[in-house]
Amino acid sequence: MAGAPTGVTAIVGAMDVEVAAVRQALTQPRLITVLGCELTAGQLDGHPVLLAESGIGKVNAALTTAALAQAGAASLVFVGVGGSLAPGVKVGSAVIATTLVQHDVDITAFGHDPGVISGVLAGGEASPALSDALAAAAESLGATTHRGVIASGDQFITSPDRAAAIARQFGAVAVEMEGAAVAQVCTRLGLPFAVLRWISDSADTQADTDFGQFVQRIAQLDLAVIRGFLAISEGEINGSNTDIQP
């Protein structure tokens, strides 16, 4: 659908280093504050975008997602790092979420399944179209990509036992701290979204050191994958919302 009107794509990362290069590449940047969140409206390679650094954790991610929706985002892409939960998912590869679930939601004492509140998954399913575009962008950079469940919680996982439990309980291949909150809010608001995590560590006792080393590379990786994503998805998935509301 080349030539169709494209909407505003929200680009989100948790930490400054995850969005810094994207921020620097924006043209016509304009700061706006919505729901107490500082967002940058601008253009990336001619595409209208809204950029946000959410802060770490699920509450920050949920609030930022709501702010981006209110500011006029037509779709949302979350990029950043994650820990591997599967032996075949190596440091440096990319995991693109199919489904996201909050691994620390636990009311099993009352007979609910883990990660479920009132029969509803605390998370959501990513848009296949957006996820395909993200995967294609990562592959065009030479990255190995995986698709699967990503589990989110307000914990940096550094324990093989805990990592194995999350993998087993949710069938998850990667763990991080924001994606399922984004997914839950986007699902409630009907906002299509996708999540990509570059694997920085294996959620084991070395995770903090591995994370610290890998994170140096993340700014450029995120910028490259977002550029590829916008080029690939142009005109196909964003609907027609081109207005950024102040």
Ligand code: ADE
């Ligand atoms: N993000 C990157 N690595 C992680 C880990 N081990 N646990 C939670 N979030 C992460």
